[in-house]
Amino acid sequence: MSGSVSIKPDDKKEEKPAAAMLPPPPKPTASSMEMQSGKNKSRRKRNCKICVCFSILLFLLICIIIIILAFTLFKPKRPVTTMDSISVERLRASVNPLLLKVFLNLTLNVDLSLKNPNRVGFSYDSSSALLSYRGQLIGEAPLPASRIAPRKTHLLNLTLTLMADRLLSESELLSDVMAGVIPLNTFVKVSGKVSVLKIFKIKVQSSSSCDLIVSVSDRNVTSQNCKYSTKL
Structure with missing residues (x-):
C-alpha cells in the first residue's frame, strides 16, 4: 500500500477592504461665523421687540382700565x-x-x-x-x-x-x-x-x-x- 501524501493548500487570509477615508469636516470660515452670529443677533432683536411690544400693550391696557374705573365706578362726586x-x-x-x-x-x-x-x-x-x-x-x-x-x-x-x-x-x-x-x-x-x-x-x-x-x-x-x- 503505497502511502499517499495530501497536500493542503495554504490557508489564505481574508483581506479586509480598507476603510474609506472620509474627508475632514470643513473648518468654519470667517464669513460663515459672521452669518451665524448675525442670525443670533437678529433672533435676539426680534425677541426683544416682541417683549417690548407686549409690555407696552399690557401697560396701555392697565391704563385704560384705570381710567375707566376712575370715571365710572370711582367717579368723584361733590361733597x-x-x-x-x-x-x-x-x-x-x-x-x-x-x-x-x-x-x-x-x-x-x-x-x-x-x-x-x-x-x-x-x-x-x-x-x-x-x-x-x-x-x-x-x-x-x-x-x-x-x-x-x-x-x-x-x-x-x-x-x-x-x-x-x-x-x-x-x-x-x-x-x-x-x-x-x-x-x-x-x-x-x-x-x-x-x-x-x-x-x-x-x-x-x-x-x-x-x-x-x-x-x-x-x-x-x-x-x-x-x-x-x-x-x-
Whole structure:
C-alpha cells in the first residue's frame, strides 16, 4: 500500500477592504461665523421687540382700565356741607339812649354736617365758620382739617360768638335792636381733595351760606334761608 501524501493548500487570509477615508469636516470660515452670529443677533432683536411690544400693550391696557374705573365706578362726586340747625345760646342786648350806644352779647350754636358721597375718602383742609352782620365779619369758629371715610357723614357742632370790637356800623345795629330783629349770616367753605385709586387727586369745594333773623325779645332764630354750593 503505497502511502499517499495530501497536500493542503495554504490557508489564505481574508483581506479586509480598507476603510474609506472620509474627508475632514470643513473648518468654519470667517464669513460663515459672521452669518451665524448675525442670525443670533437678529433672533435676539426680534425677541426683544416682541417683549417690548407686549409690555407696552399690557401697560396701555392697565391704563385704560384705570381710567375707566376712575370715571365710572370711582367717579368723584361733590361733597355736601349742610347747616342742619342754628340756635341762640346766649343773647343780651341793651341800649343806652343817652349815648345812643348798643351793648350786645351774642353766641350761636351751629350744627353742621359734612357728607362724602364718594366711594373713596375725602380729605379737607382746615377752615373757619364765619358770622357776619350786614357784610361785616363779627365772629368765627375754627374748623380743623380732617378726613371723611367713603359714603360717611361728619357731624360737627360749632360755636360762633359775636366780637363786639368788630361792630363798626353801630347806627344800623341800634336801629335793628330797637326794631327787635338782628340780621346775620353764617358761612362755611370746605376745600379738599378726593383721591381716586391713589393716583388721581381731584380738588373739590363745598360751601354753605345761611341768612337768618334773630329775635331780640324771643332770643331765638325766627327765620333761616340757606344756600349750598359745590364744585369740582
